[in-house]
Amino acid sequence: MDLAKQDWLDALDDLIESEGADRVKEILSDLQLSAYRKGIRLSFSANTPYVNTIPLDQQVPYPGDREMERRIKSLIRWNAMAMVVRANRAKDGIGGHISTYQSIATLYEVGFNHFFRGKTDDFPGDLVYFQGHSSPGVYARAYLEGRLTDEHLLNFRQELNDKPGLSSYPHPWLMPDFWQFPTVSMGLGPISAIYHARFIKYLEDRGLRERTNQKVWAFLGDGETDEPETLGAINLAAREKLDNLTFIVNCNLQRLDGPVRGNGKIVQELEASFRGAGWNVIKVLWGDDWDPLLEKDSNGALAKRMGEVVDGQYQKYTVESADYVRDHFFGAEPELAEMASGLSDDQMKRMRRGGHDPAKVHAAYHRAVETKDRPTVILAKTVKGYGLGAAGEGQNITHSQKKMGEEALREFRTRFGLPISDEEIDDVPFYRPDADSPEMKYLLERRSELGGYVPQRRTEYSPIEMPADKIFEEFNDGSDREVSTTMVFVR
Secondary structure, three states: OOHHHHHHHHHHHHHHHHHOHHHHHHHHHHHHHHHHHOOOOOOOOOOOOOOOOOOHHHOOOOOOOHHHHHHHHHHHHHHHHHHHHHHHHHOOOOOOOOHHHHHHHHHHHHHHHHOOOOOOOOOOOOEEEOOHHHHHHHHHHHHHOOOOOHHHHHOEOOOOOOOOOEOOOOOOOOOOOOOOOOOOOOOHHHHHHHHHHHHHHHHHHOOOOOOOOOOEEEEEEOHHHHOHHHHOOHHHHHHOOOOOEEEEEEEOOEEOOEEOOOOOOHHHHHHHHHHHHOOEEEEEOEOHHHHHHHHHOOOOHHHHHHHHOOHHHHHHHHHOOHHHHHHHOHHHOHHHHHHOOOOOHHHHHOOOEHHHOHHHHHHHHHHHHHOOOOOEEEEEEOOOOOOOHHHOOOOOOHHHOOOOOHHHHHHHHHHOOOOOOOOOHHHOOOOOOOOOOHHHHHHHHHHHHOOOOOOOOOOOOOOOOOOOHHHHHHHHOOOOOOOOHHHHHHO
């Protein structure tokens, strides 16, 4: 044991206890400055440890019925999957994405149940840019809400059919009463969200619209951040102090052509980029199954191991057995092996990543909407194809998954406790509970309390009166000097 180092750590604990966090920050800053003056250069890092930004003791209580919301989410998962599978059975090559929504479902459902506010007579509604490839899940929720029919779902990706269909991705031109914004091609959603948030502030600051605390939410994939448009304006968002803007990056570690960063860590990379630009960064990496282990991690061995494993290896843990995880993750250090000795194989395989834990996600969203004077990005770690099991969970084929066999459907049904019988499983039926069921009542009550459905596009507008002709007289009569187009618009 390094006694000198332990003395310093003990002194730090005493200082935190006696004088508080602000005093600790002041002293550490002075120590760093003093070391710099003496020629000691500390290596720069914009990263924090590879653990949740919000510790357990800082989580706000979850306000909803967790079990009811889980059942509703499971129904949406099933209908989203059934829609893509049935469309591809009926017409080969239709395409679609099963796995993206399966990874982002919890991130959406916490928002739908507790944060995304609809448009009312008194409030303009929050603006939500949905991750493009996740559209099946948004359609499946609208189906439960009664806004879409079986016929709509059967015509997924066939919006030009004689019967009503659904567009592949969010697009208001193709579905003018449903989608508010296009978010495909990749990168279009994030940069549009930044400028949308900016000009809301611009209009409010100049008294051109009432201040309403309207929020802009943008959901994007980790692979999408390689598109230049995605990160191209994040400095502007911080400079303009856009606290009405929240990015949620679905870090499922996979894209169309394989891992996003097989030998790196996309979460840490993005944290450095956003923190460097001045954003509030919240990492949601580990579900509540990990809390007891992190509580025991007094010397940081578990946090260190979490930080040194690369993304490609985390993906391998997803598809391998509990013994493999026990040997290769926890077996790296005797202390970690002892920490995991009380976990059964089933417990170990079901230890969730943070983006699949509603309480962790809710805590992150709550902190985001409370943050002032800067935008927030939430980096949520998930599993691509969560729930697909051997048919595609965490596998490199998962991004393009479009078909599932009877055994895979049965496994999916059982994992999420869906009321689909063995006799009808291969038909992949859509399922909507009775209108008076507890699930439907809860679903609709939550949306009613939040102001109505999202997404929903309304096209009513107030006509703008043309200005009087006099304003154009100067230009109609001509001028003895050149007049720019810009000058005409300004006038």
